[in-house]
Amino acid sequence: MEKEYYIVTPCYNDFESLYILLENIDRENEKYKYNFSVIVVNDASLQENPFSDKKFENIKQIFQIDLIRNGGHQRAIALGLSHVNSNTKEHKNGAVIVMDCDGEDNYLDVFKFVNKYSDDKILFAKRKKRSESLLFIVFYIFYKFIFKLLTGKILQSGNFSIIPLCMLNKVVSLNEIWNHYHAGILKSKLPIEYLDCNRSKRYKGKSKMNFSALVLHGLSSISVFNEIVFVRLTIFSCIFLVLSILISSAVLAVKFYLNNASPGWVTTVIGILLIMCVQFLTIVITSTFLVLGRRSSFDNEKNPA
Numbered sequence: 001m002e003k004e005y006y007i008v009t010p011c012y013n014d015f016e017s018l019y020i021l022l023e024n025i026d027r028e029n030e031k032y033k034y035n036f037s038v039i040v041v042n043d044a045s046l047q048e049n050p051f052s053d054k055k056f057e058n059i060k061q062i063f064q065i066d067l068i069r070n071g072g073h074q075r076a077i078a079l080g081l082s083h084v085n086s087n088t089k090e091h092k093n094g095a096v097i098v099m100d101c102d103g104e105d106n107y108l109d110v111f112k113f114v115n116k117y118s119d120d121k122i123l124f125a126k127r128k129k130r131s132e133s134l135l136f137i138v139f140y141i142f143y144k145f146i147f148k149l150l151t152g153k154i155l156q157s158g159n160f161s162i163i164p165l166c167m168l169n170k171v172v173s174l175n176e177i178w179n180h181y182h183a184g185i186l187k188s189k190l191p192i193e194y195l196d197c198n199r200s201k202r203y204k205g206k207s208k209m210n211f212s213a214l215v216l217h218g219l220s221s222i223s224v225f226n227e228i229v230f231v232r233l234t235i236f237s238c239i240f241l242v243l244s245i246l247i248s249s250a251v252l253a254v255k256f257y258l259n260n261a262s263p264g265w266v267t268t269v270i271g272i273l274l275i276m277c278v279q280f281l282t283i284v285i286t287s288t289f290l291v292l293g294r295r296s297s298f299d300n301e302k303n304p305a
Contacts, residue, residue, distance in 0.1 A: 004035045004094035004165070005114060006084045009101040010076035012043040017203040018101040019051040022059065025107050029058035034114060035094070038062045040101070041080040044070040074220065077159060078178045084165075085172045092165040098181065103203035105160040109195075113162040116195055122167065122185060125160035126194035143218045150232055151225040153186055156194055176224045183221040237280040244273040 007025070011018050018040065029036060037060045042049065044067045052064065065083060067076065077098055084096050095117055099105040109125060117123045147155050159181050163171055167190065171177065176184030185192065222229060251269050 002035060002093070004037065004088070004091060006088075006094070006096045007036060007038045007110070008041065008077060008080035008084060008096055008098050009038065010041045010043050010073050010080070011045065011101045012070065012073075012076075013045045013047050014102055014205065015045070015047065015049045015051060017103055017205065018049075019054065020203040021101050021103060021107055022051075022054075022056060022062070025110060026056040026058045028107065028111060032111060032114075033058065034111075035060050039080045039083060040064045041076040042066045043072070043076045044068060073159070073217075074181050075178055077181050078172070081163070081168065081177070082172045085168045088165055088168070092168075094165050096163045096165065096168055098159050098161050098163070100159065102205075102207070103201065104199055106197060106200040109160070109197045112195060112197070117162045117164065119164040119166050121191035121193050122164070122171075123162045124157035124182065124192060124194050125197040126156050127158070127199050128196040139214070147218070147222060150222055150229045152228060152232075153183075153225065155182065155186070155221060157182055160197065180217070180221040180224050183224040187224050233283060237283070240280055241277055244277055248273060 009018070009021070022038065025036065025038075036058070040049075040062065042064055049064065056062070063083075065079065067079070071079075081096060081098070088094075095114070097110055097113055099110065105125070113123060113125075144155055147153065161182075170188070170190060171185065174184045174188050176187055178184075248270050
């Protein structure tokens, strides 16, 4: 049976870029003649798709899912993957490619993916060279450091990836991909490999991702590992509590035994440490209720009365 390849791409007010992407894939596929179908997830765009009736010689079909409300990039991807999984129950020979439609995911890498993937693992694009500003790169490095510190995992990629159809049912069953696609798969421990790819520049317009959206995106990836983050925060808090006790003891020793402290200095230091301890304790208690509440609701979903 001939292999089928499905390209899932979210789109929000970016139909010009989408059309350029489809033209590029169609032109390049003249060499390969792969069976490509494209699933465009229209994430409640405010503009109509002016290219919806365009036909391409080397793309088998283009199907557009129109969402009623904007749910964000990650939910759009999850919906697109669920659609493909629901419509390929009898045909699991091939793969699904997840990519952005704005041009930052290079269309030539689609063909690299198809040539390199295998049915026993998910292949992600690992950014070897980025095209963003220096400020963005600095913040991105800082974000990756925080992610590693809180989760113990290394985030090496974005959404650009290829999933074998035989593994797609496992992927769409992951609740976490609705929050953050890559982090959800990373948490699932499904087999992953990385392919070096350079990030390209947008075809048209400006990125819809502002600073607030980037921060929210980063927090979403960390929230996927909420139980691990909770444990690590608890450990950090305990370490800080022990250090605070040691520092407070040293400060009191300086004051009462060495009698060598400035007026008000001891009170200030111990007060600051006490406030920080209370803040850490508040974070741990809040995290405990959130994590346990989430586990309870998940157990209820698995075992309904």
